[in-house]
Amino acid sequence: MTDSQQTPVPTAADDTADGSAPGVEAKVRAAVEAGLPSAVADLSKLVRIPSVSWSAFDPENVRRSADAVAALLTDTGMFDRVEVKQAPIGDGDTLGQPAVLATRAARNGRPTVLLYAHHDVQPEGDEANWDTPPFGPTVRGDRLYGRGAADDKAGVMAHVASVRALRDVLGDDLEVGLAVFIEGEEEFGSRSFANFLEQNAAALAADVIVVADSDNVDVNTPALTVSLRGNVTFRLTVSTLEHASHSGMYGGAAPDAMLALVKLLATLHDDDGAVAVDGLTSYDAAAEPPAFTEEQLAEDAAFLPGVTSVGRGPILSRMWSQPTITVTGIDAPSVANASNTLLPGVAVRISSRVAPGQPAREAYEALERHLRAHAPFGAHIAIDDVDLGDPFLVDTDGWAATEAKRAMTDAWGAEAVETGIGGSIPFIADLVREFPEAQILVTGVEDPDTRAHSPNESLHLGVFKRAVLTEALLLARLDGRTAS
Incomplete structure (x- = not known):
């Protein structure tokens, strides 16, 4: 144990009303500051590992x-x-990608927190x-660039760095229980997640669950995510012919699959x-979402000149509380390989975001009904490779949410904001x-310029520092609280 780990901790009689001991929080702040260079260096090492979990990529990198x-x-x-x-995927023998599970038992009635x-x-x-370079972490200005620099290896390192800070301040006197679960296939649909939870339920059981995989309002304003949309994704194949035919010979009379697909996809939106799909519902939030202008949207989403937004209602309502349908991929001849033929079949990947409050299965059934009912020219419809993830609404009345927002405000020097997120975290x-009894807190290290999933993904280092401090303060305060 290092000297810093041996720092004496005041007795319970000296504790402050909120559960933290005098001087501890100042020491936590100092420990986070001192540990930041090491945390960024370790994050950079993780970014160098191309841990893409999709089945077409080398699984050895995920293991590394x-x-x-x-x-x-x-x-x-x-x-x-x-x-x-x-853990196995579904009911089969195929194992999901490797995850990391670390545990520390709570003492003296303190709560357990799952990170x-x-x-x-x-x-x-x-x-x-x-x-x-995507996997060559590079610091430019106040940002670290690289795939995973933010999503979500920065979330991993936020947990590691906050635990390091608690070690340096409290050492073995830390009484709050800790479980750390670092998943290895979130970007590939968390296909073994449910089985992993079931097989490791005792180790993962917690009073509070902190999910560090979300966004903040901006680089100066922290956010606690209180709503998440669900998702429905599937492959849609539209077929009209048994084989390709000459477009000059039969075009104008024979319905090719691309024509049928384009007409069908056009029915999904006004x-x-x-x-424009009956049965896909919006979430009727009790409060009006914060103001967000067309100009802000255009800048954040990188509109080309003259491009306008889509949909109806307040912009943040469209992104947080309304369903969406997007075509994210298409299997068809490339322009370079195009020939004068009528295509017999075309496949696309459909991604639909489901509004909070609607089960993903119900949304999928609505989409399937619509597609089958609107197929033009008698086209044949096939749907497969379906993935479903339910939306989520956070109960903000619990003590954990109150403590989390207080820690955010203290760490950032700005009032924490409750936000929705248009993305999905189905697990x-x-x-x-x-x-069911655990209080779930969805936090994050991202900001509007992070560009997660896109080229030039980056992490704002100031946001990272404040995210680490938030978590360290939260855990230090929970260390002085009973689990009831």
């Missing part, structure tokens, strides 16, 4: 990433057990669109771009099902 995360947690010296584990993040990343895409529904 899991081993590296396990080593970081082990080196804190704060856990009773650190393991790299896998979640994921170490897998999205593919880099076309490297030509990157200004820096003329203003709003979703949260699994957490709710497995641990």
Whole structure:
């Protein structure tokens, strides 16, 4: 144990009313500051590992990433057990990608906190669109660039760095229980997540769950995410002919699959771009979302000149509380390989975001009904490779949300804001099902310029520091609280 780990802790009689001991929070701030260079260096090492979890990529890189995360947690010296584990996907024998599970038992009635993040990343895409190497972490100004620098290896390192700070201040006197779950396939649909929870339920059981995989309002304003949309994704194949035919010979009379597909996809939206599928519902929020202008949207989403927004209602309502339908991929001949033929079949990937409050299965059934009812020219419709993830609404009345927002405000020097997120974290529904009594907090290290999933993904280092401090303050305060 280092000298800093041996710092004496005041007795319970000296504790402040909020559960933290005099001087502890100042020491936590100092420890976070002192540990920041090491945290950024370790994050950069993780970014160098191309841990893409998709089935078409080398799984050995995900294993290397899991081993590296396990080593970081082990080196804190704060856990009773650190393991790299896998669980089966569905009912089959195929194992999901490796995850890391670390545990430390609570003492003297203190609560247990589960810290979640994921170490897998999205593919880099076309490297030509990157200004820096995708897996070559690069600091430019106040940002660290690289795939996974923010989503979500920064979430991993926020957990590691906050535990390091507590080690340096409280050492073995830390009484709050800790479980750290670093998933390895979040970007590939968390396909073994439910089984992993079931197999490791005792180790993962917690009073509070912190999911570090979300966004902040901007680089100066923290956010607690209180709503998340669900998702429905599937492959849609439209077929009209048994084989390709000459477009000059039969075009104008024979319905090719591309024509049928284009007409079918056009029925999914109104003329203003709003979703036009009966049965897909919007979330009727009790409060009007904060103001967000067309100009802000155009800047954040990188509109080309003259492009306007789609949909109806307040912009943030469209992004947080309304369903969406997007075509994210298409299997068809490329322009370079195009020939004068009528295509017999075309496939697309459909991604729909489901409004909070609507089960993903119900949304999928509405989409399927619509597509089958609107197929033109008698086209044949096939739907497969379906993934469903339910939306989520946070109960902000619990003490954990109150403590989290207070820690955010103290760490950032700005009032914490409750926000919705248009993206999806489907596995949260699994957490709710497995641990119904746990209070779930969705936090994050991202900001509007992060560009997660896109070229030139980056992490604002100031946001990272404040995210680490938020978590360290929260855990230090919970260390003085009973679990009731």
